Amino acid sequence: MKAAVITFPGSNCDMDMYHALESFDVDVDLLDDQASDLSAYDAIFIPGGFSYGDYLRSGAVAKFSPAMDAVKVAAENGQLVVGICNGFQILTEAGLLPGQLLVNEQPGFICDEVNLVVENPDSNFTNTMSKGDVLKVPIAHGEGNYVTDEVTLKELEDNHQVIFRYQENVNGSMNKIAGITNKAGNVYGMMPHPERAVDALTGNDSGRAFFESLLHAVDQKARA
Amino acid sequence: MYLAKIYVTYKPSILDPQGVVIKSALERLEYQGIEDVSQGKYFQVKLTGADKAAVAKEVESLVEELLINHNTETYTYDLEEI
Amino acid sequence: MYLAKIYVTYKPSILDPQGVVIKSALERLEYQGIEDVSQGKYFQVKLTGADKAAVAKEVESLVEELLINHNTETYTYDLEEI
Amino acid sequence: MSTQQTNPMANEPSPDMIAEKRIYADWGLTDHEYDLIVDHLGRRPNYTEAGIFSGMWSEHCSYKKSKPALRKFWSKNERVLQGPGEGAGILDIGDGQAVVFKAESHNHPSFVEPYEGAATGVGGILRDIFSMGAQPIAVLDSLRFGQLDNAKTRQIVDGVIAGIAGYGNAIGIPNLGGEIAFDESYAGNPLVNVMSVGLVNQNEMKVGQAKGSGNTIIYVGAKTGRDGINGASFASAEFSSTEESDRSAVQVGDPFLEKLVMDATIDAIKKYGKSIIGIQDMGAAGLLSSSSEMASKAGTGIELNLDLVPQREAALTPYELMLSESQERMLLVVQKGEEQPVIDLFEKAGLDAVAVGTVTDDGRYRLNFHGETVADVDIDFLTNAPEPKLAQEEPARLKEASASQYQPNVADANQVLLDLLAQPTIASKASLFRHFDSQVRADTVVKPGGDAGVTRIRGTKKALAMTTDVNSRYAYLNPFVGGQMAVTEAASNLVTTGALPIGMTDCLNFGSPDNPEVYYELHQSVEGITDMAKRLNTPVISGNVSLYNETDNKAILPTAMVGMVGLIADNKNITRAEFQNDGDQVYLVGTIGDTFNGSEIQKMQTGEIAGQLADFDVDAAQANQDFVLQAIDAGLVTSAHDLSEGGLGVALAEATFPNDFGLQADFAGTTAQLFAEVPGRFVLSVPSKQATAFEQKMTETKAVVAKLGQVTKDTVIAIQTKDGQVTVDQKAAKASYQNAIPQLMAE
Ligand SMILES: Nc1ncnc2c1ncn2[C@@H]1O[C@H](COP(=O)(O)OP(=O)(O)O)[C@@H](O)[C@H]1O
Numbered sequence A: 001m002k003a004a005v006i007t008f009p010g011s012n013c014d015m016d017m018y019h020a021l022e023s024f025d026v027d028v029d030l031l032d033d034q035a036s037d038l039s040a041y042d043a044i045f046i047p048g049g050f051s052y053g054d055y056l057r058s059g060a061v062a063k064f065s066p067a068m069d070a071v072k073v074a075a076e077n078g079q080l081v082v083g084i085c086n087g088f089q090i091l092t093e094a095g096l097l098p099g100q101l102l103v104n105e106q107p108g109f110i111c112d113e114v115n116l117v118v119e120n121p122d123s124n125f126t127n128t129m130s131k132g133d134v135l136k137v138p139i140a141h142g143e144g145n146y147v148t149d150e151v152t153l154k155e156l157e158d159n160h161q162v163i164f165r166y167q168e169n170v171n172g173s174m175n176k177i178a179g180i181t182n183k184a185g186n187v188y189g190m191m192p193h194p195e196r197a198v199d200a201l202t203g204n205d206s207g208r209a210f211f212e213s214l215l216h217a218v219d220q221k222a223r224a
Numbered sequence B, C: 001m002y003l004a005k006i007y008v009t010y011k012p013s014i015l016d017p018q019g020v021v022i023k024s025a026l027e028r029l030e031y032q033g034i035e036d037v038s039q040g041k042y043f044q045v046k047l048t049g050a051d052k053a054a055v056a057k058e059v060e061s062l063v064e065e066l067l068i069n070h071n072t073e074t075y076t077y078d079l080e081e082i
Numbered sequence D: 001m002s003t004q005q006t007n008p009m010a011n012e013p014s015p016d017m018i019a020e021k022r023i024y025a026d027w028g029l030t031d032h033e034y035d036l037i038v039d040h041l042g043r044r045p046n047y048t049e050a051g052i053f054s055g056m057w058s059e060h061c062s063y064k065k066s067k068p069a070l071r072k073f074w075s076k077n078e079r080v081l082q083g084p085g086e087g088a089g090i091l092d093i094g095d096g097q098a099v100v101f102k103a104e105s106h107n108h109p110s111f112v113e114p115y116e117g118a119a120t121g122v123g124g125i126l127r128d129i130f131s132m133g134a135q136p137i138a139v140l141d142s143l144r145f146g147q148l149d150n151a152k153t154r155q156i157v158d159g160v161i162a163g164i165a166g167y168g169n170a171i172g173i174p175n176l177g178g179e180i181a182f183d184e185s186y187a188g189n190p191l192v193n194v195m196s197v198g199l200v201n202q203n204e205m206k207v208g209q210a211k212g213s214g215n216t217i218i219y220v221g222a223k224t225g226r227d228g229i230n231g232a233s234f235a236s237a238e239f240s241s242t243e244e245s246d247r248s249a250v251q252v253g254d255p256f257l258e259k260l261v262m263d264a265t266i267d268a269i270k271k272y273g274k275s276i277i278g279i280q281d282m283g284a285a286g287l288l289s290s291s292s293e294m295a296s297k298a299g300t301g302i303e304l305n306l307d308l309v310p311q312r313e314a315a316l317t318p319y320e321l322m323l324s325e326s327q328e329r330m331l332l333v334v335q336k337g338e339e340q341p342v343i344d345l346f347e348k349a350g351l352d353a354v355a356v357g358t359v360t361d362d363g364r365y366r367l368n369f370h371g372e373t374v375a376d377v378d379i380d381f382l383t384n385a386p387e388p389k390l391a392q393e394e395p396a397r398l399k400e401a402s403a404s405q406y407q408p409n410v411a412d413a414n415q416v417l418l419d420l421l422a423q424p425t426i427a428s429k430a431s432l433f434r435h436f437d438s439q440v441r442a443d444t445v446v447k448p449g450g451d452a453g454v455t456r457i458r459g460t461k462k463a464l465a466m467t468t469d470v471n472s473r474y475a476y477l478n479p480f481v482g483g484q485m486a487v488t489e490a491a492s493n494l495v496t497t498g499a500l501p502i503g504m505t506d507c508l509n510f511g512s513p514d515n516p517e518v519y520y521e522l523h524q525s526v527e528g529i530t531d532m533a534k535r536l537n538t539p540v541i542s543g544n545v546s547l548y549n550e551t552d553n554k555a556i557l558p559t560a561m562v563g564m565v566g567l568i569a570d571n572k573n574i575t576r577a578e579f580q581n582d583g584d585q586v587y588l589v590g591t592i593g594d595t596f597n598g599s600e601i602q603k604m605q606t607g608e609i610a611g612q613l614a615d616f617d618v619d620a621a622q623a624n625q626d627f628v629l630q631a632i633d634a635g636l637v638t639s640a641h642d643l644s645e646g647g648l649g650v651a652l653a654e655a656t657f658p659n660d661f662g663l664q665a666d667f668a669g670t671t672a673q674l675f676a677e678v679p680g681r682f683v684l685s686v687p688s689k690q691a692t693a694f695e696q697k698m699t700e701t702k703a704v705v706a707k708l709g710q711v712t713k714d715t716v717i718a719i720q721t722k723d724g725q726v727t728v729d730q731k732a733a734k735a736s737y738q739n740a741i742p743q744l745m746a747e
């Protein structure tokens, strides 16, 4: 699999994602926000951090970069697009995923490990898991409170676009949403950080299942 | 030169966590009669343009393109020549 | 009931990193003639009180006690009966 | 409006007015110092010159009053690549790598403006690290506040925590540890000490020196504004609570910009390291101290053209330009003719990078502005403030202190344990430090919450452990022993993770040195630290001094914070503080006596701390540490936790919390001794099948090691003592420990 990690000014989990992918022997390129052609990649990762300081709104400024134009093209082409934390915020700001991430219900940044419940085990990101499986994954955000309008929320649920929910609602998200896909299922965003949990030495490798699913999905697609 | 004052607020349907926190802080400080608090954003943009109408169009465009998120926010603005 | 609209801005000597980032984003989006952008806060507080003068005093007090940071911010406000 | 630029200096007081109105005194210069300057110059200094002397001769920049104490620090051993005097100290950790670290205080700004004060404290310490060419890999903090029953204190706590989080999280450097304690003496003068640790390849190390006449001075980063003007002399003055409203402009940090500056600086060193002669960040007294110190260290001169300095506000005067403490700025000295690629790199990152001056060989500090020379002074004179001779006197309270130890009331020992666990200084700080990102960079092995933070070094088997510690109550009872104990405690926290302590930094937070008793405390603390540092072979490679921590003439407790780093050679032995398996055997390393003066239980039961600090056997503490390290190295230990505030009782309870175990123990001492405090003691757990091997080791050490009992599955903490027992429900104990701070903060 060939993957790209896109670094915006202010991204700070780009190397974490890079190393995580490398640990699965993925061929990874680190690109900046000027990248204009992403057609060569099976999967494109938008990492966490504080793009443009998260000033104005998190993700609001980053969405106007050339790289995000290229991400839109890639999304339409059916390539996998994954936004983690700030990446999720950028994807919603860019309109590639519905809704918005607001300030946590209890305002303030939280760094912790939380239990995620697998809601849809058939996605490109959970195909090695079963419905109801629980993964303990790190979170680190101040704006992870997922909101959208009633109609969109119903659509998300009806189309099984909700992939993970929080077991305990840590940030006030509607329907405890932790991660969603677009309708086509190839664009995915989540607040938790699976890339921080891929190595037993750090005390948690429960994020590996996420990457294994994604690799499996790419593999299946290549075979098809 | 013109000065645009732009007031961004959450749509009524959106729960504003910061407003909630401020309200309860005011109550702990024993302020009486506080019914509701919301926190929004206040931008001041100084800009030049051909005339007031043109600048107004520009302001609306930049607010809608960048300054607000249509999912949750709305805005009003004032424009004056300075 | 009264509605206080409170506009909080940075004092002139204080660095406003948000304003700087927004201005350069607007420039990248090719908005012309943007001279300056600053981002402040906009609070709406609904509250009751004996009369307008009393409410005005209350608003000033709560803004100065809680809503602004005296080191870096200043404010203005409007008050109307609703 | 005329376009003709008016000279912003037009309204400045003349040299004669400065003398007559003693304006220099408002900036902290004494009459004697002013006279020395007049003598040296052969004339009265102008406004700019008087300003730069006040900045450079402030305690904050010159260390004129603390230097005599600092000279006593021991700072050389086989690992030391860079000792005190630079942005940060550097230690060799093998494989061509080095660890870089330093601590810094931001006390006064954090009282005036808790959020920005703490935030810019983090920004400043990070710049100290990357100015050495190192990649910052961790931030730590050490915080002191008044009691939480005070609303103002809670507000300061909230602001400081949010500020550390706001800056550190955004820049993406994990917070790996810290400590928070509360005492009335900090109510009007909180302490915010931050430490940062970085990693550098030895062939990429940089220093802050302006070598080579003709080389170019390049200003990099944020534009200069009128923020924090002359903050250095402000930080060197005492507070008076009546003047609280008289606030000068504070600095506001921009972590986004700092991240760009950090990444670009490290990148520039990697790509153009040969062209970059020196780097220094602009901290206290901004452009002034960075430029003059770089020249002074290199024995050169400096000429700056202030018109070229990037400016964010109109009509800044030379005084303002030199003394502004605007954040996120760096000064580089670049080889003449090799500037362009360096400038291009910064500009590509969206940053200002401007040649603002040149290195000269005449030893002068020369500033030009609007075509005029506005200052021209000797650099050695400017950067070597006269050292006043200050008196020391042993505080009366020490001479009068009673030698007898406080005897706690442990009639209801169960309640005593529960109450101690809820004392703010002991209780869990997780509700506060959970606002800090402790895992970004994905290298964190042990997060805050244990004894020391641990981060791996990618691509090697090595890891680094780090901690900040001091108990100022011990130092209050005996500053020398308090210094020894702070070092012991820091080393103990490292050792429990399996790390060999290799070096330390410090932050000396004291009241006014003009008070002979305070000055005595400062000297004694330094001597105590040095004594223990030598024994443990942990040289002091960097540090920081913060004096005048007083409100209305009442000084804070003497608080000499120690930040220490340890090296773990093989990450397979990294050990945690909490019990791991039920059935593991529990041992106590070290002896415990009736050492209650200065303890948390004394404070809790009497409301004060008093008496003489008990004798502290440094050899025993050291033997205990050696034993713990050996046992961990031998792979015999599944958890290790050192005893600190609240003693053995609290340490045992803490070890049961994270994984929800119970404990069945027999302690040979008294029930009261469960709560005695003395550093350098440990609780270890050992798997039953390793017990024989472990007990064999016990016979081969000078350390006194005794079996206590075992970890149990049922969640009861049951400790039998010589004269009683403690039996508490682990869940109740844990709730007491976890809920105390959130409850107090919510009031
Ligand atoms: N301000 C803080 N920032 C980060 N971590 C903190 C802070 N305060 C306490 N901690 C963490 O909580 C744990 C317990 O702290 P403390 O009781 O001071 O430990 P010890 O007694 O071992 O020195 C440590 O892991 C420490 O790093």
Ligand SMILES: [Mg+2]
Binding pocket: D450, D451, D493, D641, D642, D643, D644
């Ligand atoms: Mg400890």
